[in-house]
Amino acid sequence: MSAPKIIIQILITGTQIFGKALLEAARQAAKxxxxxxxxxxxxxxxxxxNATTGSLTDKLTRExxxxxxxxxxxxxxxxxxxxxxxLQNYEYLFKANAPPETPPQPTPGARGPPASRHSHYLxxxxxxxxxxxxxxxxxxxxxxxxxxxxxxxxxTGTS
Numbered sequence: 001m002s003a004p005k006i007i008i009q010i011l012i013t014g015t016q017i018f019g020k021a022l023l024e025a026a027r028q029a030a031k032x033x034x035x036x037x038x039x040x041x042x043x044x045x046x047x048x049x050n051a052t053t054g055s056l057t058d059k060l061t062r063e064x065x066x067x068x069x070x071x072x073x074x075x076x077x078x079x080x081x082x083x084x085x086x087l088q089n090y091e092y093l094f095k096a097n098a099p100p101e102t103p104p105q106p107t108p109g110a111r112g113p114p115a116s117r118h119s120h121y122l123x124x125x126x127x128x129x130x131x132x133x134x135x136x137x138x139x140x141x142x143x144x145x146x147x148x149x150x151x152x153x154x155x156t157g158t159s
Contacts, residue, residue: 056139064132071129071136083137090130097122 061067072079075089099118 057136060132060135060139064128064135066128066132068132068136071132074125074129075133077133083134086130086133090126093126094123097126 057068064071066074068079075086075093077086077089097119
């Protein structure tokens with residue numbers, strides 16, 4: 001065999017192998033796109049999509065689009081922590097992600113100011129987390145403690 005013929009044969013074989021691999025990858029991608037995991041509901045947050053009962057907690061989860069656990073994680077607070085700790089963490093995170101009050105004036109000949117490190121998205125998450133925790137605390141404060149109702153003893157008509 002001549003060298004050009006061998007090179008052409010190698011190219012054809014390589015193209016066939018590459019084409020088959022590409023076809024198989026496309027099939028797998030289509031299969032993955034059709035697959036819906038059991039826990040996933042319309043690409044929602046798992047906790048929000050599972051809040052389908054009529055309870056007040058589920059209503060708050062759907063309304064704020066955030067579970068209570070997510071809110072505590074965002075604000076770096078434990079469930080046992082009081083509202084003071086939640087508000088302290090909220091204020092710190094809100095200010096940390098806020099834009100600077102006034103941008104510093106550039107000095108001539110110097111490089112520009114460093115890029116500001118604020119995020120409106122993170123600020124909105126922090127605000128929604130605080131609102132979710134406050135709503136849950138408000139609901140739990142309104143609920144009367146669950147005590148069993150007093151039972152009345154049946155009276156008998158015999159004296």
